Amino acid sequence: MSTNAAKTFNFSKLRYTLESFAFIFPAVSIFSIFYIFPFFYIFKLSLYEWNGLSPFMSFIGLENFIELMRDKIWWTSMWHACYITLIALTFQNMLAFGLALACDREIRLKKFYRVVFFLPPVLSEVVVGFIWRWVLNAGEQNGEPYGLLNFALMKSGLNHLITDWLSNPDTALTCIAIVHSWKGFGWGFIMLLAGLQTIDKQLYEAAKVDGANSWETFKNVTVPMMIPVILVVMILTVLGSMQVFVLILSMVGQGLEYEAEVPVTRILAAMTSSKQYGYACAMGVTFGAILIFISFSFKKISERMKQV
Amino acid sequence: MKKIISFCLVLTSFMVSFGFVSCSRPKKDPNTITLWHWMTDRDKTFKELAAQYKELTGIDVQIELFAPSDSYTQKVVASAQAKILPDIYGVLDTKETFANFIKYGYIADLTQEFKKNDGEWEKELFTKALDANRFEPGNGYDVPPGIYGVPLDVTNIQMLYNKKLLKKAGYDAPPETYDEFLEMAKALKRIGVPGLVSGWGELWLADCFASNYAFNIMGEEKVMATYRGEVPYTDKDWVRVFQIFKDLVDGDVLVKGVVTKPNKEAEQDFALERAAFAFNGSWSVNVYKEINPDLEYGVILPPAISNKYPMRIWGGAGSNFVISNTSPNKEKAIAFVRWLTSQKQQAYLAEQTRNLPSNKKALSSISKVLEEFAQSMDNTTHPTIWPVNESPVVTEKYTKGLQSIIIGKKSPEEVAKEIQEVKEKEMEKEQRRK
Numbered sequence: 244m245s246t247n248a249a250k251t252f253n254f255s256k257l258r259y260t261l262e263s264f265a266f267i268f269p270a271v272s273i274f275s276i277f278y279i280f281p282f283f284y285i286f287k288l289s290l291y292e293w294n295g296l297s298p299f300m301s302f303i304g305l306e307n308f309i310e311l312m313r314d315k316i317w318w319t320s321m322w323h324a325c326y327i328t329l330i331a332l333t334f335q336n337m338l339a340f341g342l343a344l345a346c347d348r349e350i351r352l353k354k355f356y357r358v359v360f361f362l363p364p365v366l367s368e369v370v371v372g373f374i375w376r377w378v379l380n381a382g383e384q385n386g387e388p389y390g391l392l393n394f395a396l397m398k399s400g401l402n403h404l405i406t407d408w409l410s411n412p413d414t415a416l417t418c419i420a421i422v423h424s425w426k427g428f429g430w431g432f433i434m435l436l437a438g439l440q441t442i443d444k445q446l447y448e449a450a451k452v453d454g455a456n457s458w459e460t461f462k463n464v465t466v467p468m469m470i471p472v473i474l475v476v477m478i479l480t481v482l483g484s485m486q487v488f489v490l491i492l493s494m495v496g497q498g499l500e501y502e503a504e505v506p507v508t509r510i511l512a513a514m515t516s517s518k519q520y521g522y523a524c525a526m527g528v529t530f531g532a533i534l535i536f537i538s539f540s541f542k543k544i545s546e547r548m549k550q551v
Numbered sequence: 552m553k554k555i556i557s558f559c560l561v562l563t564s565f566m567v568s569f570g571f572v573s574c575s576r577p578k579k580d581p582n583t584i585t586l587w588h589w590m591t592d593r594d595k596t597f598k599e600l601a602a603q604y605k606e607l608t609g610i611d612v613q614i615e616l617f618a619p620s621d622s623y624t625q626k627v628v629a630s631a632q633a634k635i636l637p638d639i640y641g642v643l644d645t646k647e648t649f650a651n652f653i654k655y656g657y658i659a660d661l662t663q664e665f666k667k668n669d670g671e672w673e674k675e676l677f678t679k680a681l682d683a684n685r686f687e688p689g690n691g692y693d694v695p696p697g698i699y700g701v702p703l704d705v706t707n708i709q710m711l712y713n714k715k716l717l718k719k720a721g722y723d724a725p726p727e728t729y730d731e732f733l734e735m736a737k738a739l740k741r742i743g744v745p746g747l748v749s750g751w752g753e754l755w756l757a758d759c760f761a762s763n764y765a766f767n768i769m770g771e772e773k774v775m776a777t778y779r780g781e782v783p784y785t786d787k788d789w790v791r792v793f794q795i796f797k798d799l800v801d802g803d804v805l806v807k808g809v810v811t812k813p814n815k816e817a818e819q820d821f822a823l824e825r826a827a828f829a830f831n832g833s834w835s836v837n838v839y840k841e842i843n844p845d846l847e848y849g850v851i852l853p854p855a856i857s858n859k860y861p862m863r864i865w866g867g868a869g870s871n872f873v874i875s876n877t878s879p880n881k882e883k884a885i886a887f888v889r890w891l892t893s894q895k896q897q898a899y900l901a902e903q904t905r906n907l908p909s910n911k912k913a914l915s916s917i918s919k920v921l922e923e924f925a926q927s928m929d930n931t932t933h934p935t936i937w938p939v940n941e942s943p944v945v946t947e948k949y950t951k952g953l954q955s956i957i958i959g960k961k962s963p964e965e966v967a968k969e970i971q972e973v974k975e976k977e978m979e980k981e982q983r984r985k
Contacts, residue, residue, distance in 0.1 A: 292984075295628055296651045301984075376816075381807040384825045386743035410808045412958055496752035498811035500955040515625060516754070517943040518648070 282531075289524035295514065300521070307525035317526065320504040321533075327420040327505070328484035335424035336480060339431030340473075344465075346432075347439040357436070364429035372493025375422045379494075381407035409495055412502040419494055419503060423487050430483075431476045438472030439465070474545040481537055506530045583611045584880050584887060585637035589623035590870060591616065592837055596903040600896060610883055631657050636875045638884040642700075645943065646935040650692035652873070653699050659874040662697035664885055672889060673698070679928055680705045680909045683868035683935040691939055700871040701888045702909040704900065707866025707924055707931050708759055708832040710854070714847040716744050716827040725851045729795075732828075732854040736804040739827045746804035748826035750814025751957070754950040759865045760830055761953055763853050765792045766863035766932065778941045780978050784949075784971040785964075793963035795856070796956040810957045822846055833924040834869065837905035850923040852930060866931030869906060942981075948973040 289307055291300040311317055346356055363371065380390030388394050393405045408414050442465065450460045488507035495503045497512075504512075506526065513523035588597065594616045601612040615637070617623045624643045630636045636657060642649045652658050665673040665681075673681065684700030686692065712725045720739045726732035736746030751757040765774050769788040776782045777789065799805050806812070806826045814831070815838075821829035822842035829835070830853070839846050855862045872891075874884045890896060897913035900906065907925055908914065914925065934940050941949070952966035961969075 294651065296631060296648065296655055298655060382820065382825060383743075383745065383807065384823070389825075407807050410810045410958065412960060415811075495811040496813050497754045498752035498954055500951045500958060500960060502958070502960075512947065515621065516947050519944070 285524045286528055288521055289528050291521045293520045294518045295520040303521070307522045308529065310522065311525050311529055316501050316504065317506070317509055319501055320506050320509045323416055323503065324485045324487070324505040326416060327423055327487055328481055330417070330420035331424050331427060331480050331484040332477060334421070335428045336431050336473075336476060338424070339428040339476070340435050342428075343432050343435035343439055346436055357433075360432050361429040363426045366426070368426065368489035369493045371422065371426050372490045375418075376409065376494050379408040379418055381405075381410065410499065412499065415495060415499055415503050419487075419491055422494065423484060423490055426490070427480070427483060431480065434472060434476050434479075435469070438469050442468045470548055471545065474541060474548070478538060478541045481541070482534060485534060485537070580611075581880060581883075582609060583613060584639065584878075584884050585613045585615060586639040586872070586887075587615050587617060587623070587627070587637045588641060588870075588872075589616070589618050589620045589643065591618045592834075593900070593904045593906075596900060599903075600891065600899070604887060604890060608886075610887065612887055631655075634877070636877070638875055638878040638880050639872050639888060640875065641870060641872050646937070646940055647692065647943075649699075649935065650686070650690075650694045653686070653694050654692070656876050658699050659876040659878075659881055659885075660695070660697045660699060661701065661874065661885065664889070665698050672892075675894070675911065676702060676892065676909050677705050677911060677928065679866070679931055679936075680868040683933060684871055684873075685936075700868075700873045701892055702868035702871050703892065704869040704904075704906040705867065705909050705925075705928065706833045706869030706907060707864050707927060708756075708830065709864055709924065709927060710851050711821065711829045711831060711835070711848050712851060713821070713824060713827045714849060716824060720744065720827070725849060726854045729854045729856040733798065733802050733804065736802060736828075740803055745806040745826045746802075747799065747809075747828040747830065748806040748812070748817045748820045749809060749830035750812050750817040751809050751954070752811040752813050752816075754947070754954075756814060756830070757953045758946065758950045760853070761792055761795070761949075763862060763864055764795055764856060765789070767853075767855050767860055768792055768857050770860040771863070771932070775937065775939055778937075778939045780974065784974060785967045790963050790967050791856075793953070793956060793966050796953055797963055800957055800959065805957070810954050818842070821848075832869075833866075833907050833921060836918065836920050836924070840905060848920070850920060850927075852927055862930065863932045864927060864930050865933050866928065867933045867936060868909065942974075942977045944977050945970065945974050 288300075290302060290304060292303050292307075293300040342356075342360055346353055346360075350356075378391040380388075381393060382389055388397055388405060390408075392408065396402065396404050406414060408418050446464050446468070447460060450464050455463065485505075486507055488505055488511070491503055491505060491508060507530075510523050510526045510530070513519045513526060586597070586601075588594070590597075594614065597614045601614050605611050617626050620643050623641075627636070627640055627642060628648075631652065642652050642658075649658075653660075661684075680702035681698060684702065685698050686694040686696050688696040690696070710725075716739065717723075717725065717735070720735065720742055722735055722738070726735050739746055749756055749760065751760075762774075765788075768791055769786075773782055773786075773788065777784065777786070783789075806817075806820060809817075812820075817829065818831060818835050818838045819842060820826050821831070821835075822839045824843075824846070839848070852862045852864060872888050874881055874888070878884055891900075892910055894910055894912040897908035897910035898916040901908040901913055901916050901921075905918065905921065907917065907921055917925065949970050952961065952970055955961040956963060956966055
């Protein structure tokens with residue numbers, strides 16, 4: 244009797260397990276083929292010296308990673324990505340939050356503003372890059388600048404501010420970071436606006452009854468309620484900004500020595516210009532590991548803040 | 552429940568088999584050949600010629616454009632790795648990569664085709680253009696000697712000058728020496744006209760300009776000796792080459808933003824008379840014509856610094872096509888490129904696209920400016936015909952070094968030292984590999 248019961252039990256458990264596996268099998272196989280396998284393959288390639296064409300690859304162990312640790316240009320490019328990220332985290336997100344707060348109120352043409360603020364993110368990065376290249380162009384014709392910004396500066400009598408924005412190492416990266424923030428703030432704006440609209444209006448009314456002014460309401464009601472959304476926006480900003488490269492290619496091309504290099508442009512150069520596929524894969528693996536570390540750190544911070 | 556499990560399993564098997572089917576090669580139609588190219592300006596003409604060819608032979612040539620050239624190069628390399636190359640394509644890369652494509656069996660040897668009928672096809676084409684596709688016995692790439700590609704047009708990169716602007720600055724003729732050029736640039740600056748524009752945001756074009764002067768200052772043998780590692784980049788002749796870029800910056804000769812300028816933008820600048828000189832290739836004739844049909848300009852060799860060695864410019868084959876070695880329609884693909892490089896088709900291409908034809912007999916149909924370009928074909932050289940090429944890692948450092956001089960970050964001496972350090976490191980690596 245007990246044996247029969249065990250058999251029945253095992254059969255139903257097995258059936259349940261099979262059912263579960265059957266449901267997740269398509270997703271797991273697709274994920275494995277397109278994500279897990281390429282990841283391990285790239286890691287394998289990073290242990291080889293390979294020119295990308297030859298059927299022969301020579302195994303060199305961790306040599307690519309050791310060289311990468313010593314590669315000053317790689318670490319400079321990493322710093323450039325961090326600089327762009329820093330500007331995006333502050334300027335871009337503050338702008339997004341400010342505009343989201345403004346659009347959350349009862350103002351005229353609210354819907355129009357929402358559409359306008361969401362326009363830059365839907366434009367192609369190449370198009371944005373070329374438009375801003377035209378705005379920041381330092382060229383002159385008949386002694387007058389024809390780039391929009393320099394022309395405006397000249398007409399405003401601010402000739403001393405006219406410069407070669409994209410070919411000057413002191414200004415190029417900041418210009419790229421600002422354009423990147425301009426292009427990206429719409430995502431944060433939409434998410435933060437959605438977050439603001441989920442805050443219970445009764446909380447604001449209660450604060451008002453307690454005599455809180457606008458700043459106190461913002462500090463003690465809006466910000467604490469928005470922390471989970473702000474953290475998500477920050478994680479997405481970091482991941483998006485660290486991987487920026489299309490904008491750089493369309494704004495400064497391969498120019499400006501290494502002054503506008505970021506990790507992804509280094510990976511691209513190692514693959515296409517110097518034909519070091521193994522080294523490029525080592526860069527990719529290292530960069531991926533750094534991004535995963537950043538994402539997990541944010542997740543930990545987010546969990547701690549939720550507990551507080 | 553059984554139904555659900557069966558459905559999931561069927562779905563999975565379907566997806567897996569669909570994946571395999573998509574990955575497998577489609578069956579080739581014997582009357583269809585595929586050509587991949589990167590030349591946006593020539594796409595329409597290629598398609599017109601393909602239509603003519605279909606009418607003539609019944610063979611359907613599918614012309615597929617992948618631009619810009621950087622993306623095209625990546626696509627070709629990725630397709631070679633996946634073994635899905637088309638019947639006809641081009642390798643837009645260094646001679647070493649071209650050699651690798653041949654060595655690993657991606658490109659067909661066309662020597663026999665060129666030698667047929669007492670070398671009729673070979674004789675029709677410019678030797679310089681064919682040289683880019685030729686591997687001599689004992690070449691340093693371990694490629695069996697032969698001809699592996701077909702030049703579609705010839706090209707060279709020279710200095711162009713705006714006649715009207717030069718006249719405005721008080722000059723009736725273009726500069727003959729480098730010092731004259733610098734003087735002229737100063738005079739132009741005085742009347743508010745910037746001197747030289749070029750797309751040096753693209754590394755290869757700055758490399759090309761420096762290479763012209765390297766040949767002029769130290770001669771081909773010393774340049775090659777440097778690539779072989781026998782002469783250091785810190786040699787005074789190389790420092791002189793780098794110094795040219797500093798001269799151009801110090802003399803305010805360059806258009807602002809030249810270091811991040813793509814060549815398309817540089818072409819626009821010259822066409823719209825925003826610069827008196829341009830360093831650009833013969834393909835630009837078509838671009839200038841489209842932007843400013845009234846532009847009056849001429850072509851000169853870059854003004855020489857030294858009389859010791861001749862000024863050598865990059866040129867030869869402009870665009871080359873190769874035939875996939877694994878193509879089931881190899882013969883038909885060869886027949887099509889043979890037809891494409893014959894006199895009538897070459898003349899049509901030259902008229903439509905304003906490029907120099909690779910077929911000598913078609914030269915009669917070119918414009919006056921193109922004729923000026925054609926006159927310097929004997930001065931051309933190109934990395935694809937050099938016996939030895941610099942390592943891509945060193946080349947990257949070298950071109951980035953030129954940019955650092957232009958932005959005023961480093962001196963020519965510092966750049967020379969840095970390039971030499973990378974060169975030595977690469978040579979050490981090469982030794983270890985051996």
